[in-house]
Amino acid sequence: MSPARTDHDARRHDVSEAVWRVLAEHGFAGLTLRAVAAAMGASTGLVTHYFAGKRELVAHALDILETRTRHRPRLASGAPGLATLRAHVLNILPLTPEGAAMNRIWVSSWDVALSDPDLYAAQRTRYERIRADLRAALDDALRLGELPPDADTERLAANVLSFTHGLVVQALFDPGTFTPARQTDLADDHLTSLARRGLPPT
Known part of the structure; x- marks a missing residue:
């Protein structure tokens, strides 16, 4: 060079x-x-x-x-299925100072992306990729019998990501209430609920 x-x-x-x-x-x-x-x-x-x-x-x-975001330290996925799904969720949440800083920046990017067609398309693709990762873990969970046999893994992936991002926003605005321990407990409650019942029919 x-x-x-x-x-x-x-x-x-x-x-x-x-x-x-x-x-x-x-x-x-x-x-x-x-x-x-x-x-x-x-x-x-x-x-x-x-x-x-x-x-x-x-x-x-x-x-x-x-x-x-892709290269920051992450929790290991561990076993396939719900254990991997849990790791995906916890890796998104602001459980550490670095994770909180990263999430603040991502949230601040939404306004910019929504107002620019190319950036909008890139962000949409990013969220499609995250849902695909979640769905892959859910497909494994279904295969392993960790979900109800009629579970719709595509719908579940959208549900999990929606829950996770809602929790991110609450934790960013009220970190004293939504501590890392509470975020983890809430995530575990949500995933346990899905494992037991799936989602109600539309």
């Missing part, structure tokens, strides 16, 4: 780290070219060398968030 390319990659890494620092402190509402430049101690002109405008900056920030 040429020295020029190495310098470019190193500088882009510095920019990405500055983007993350701004996200962690201010969320997407505070993500601007000027804020990233300030976080780097550099000029706005340097940042615009990498991003033509706010739209490109936000798209890059979402990529960083996705990558950091």
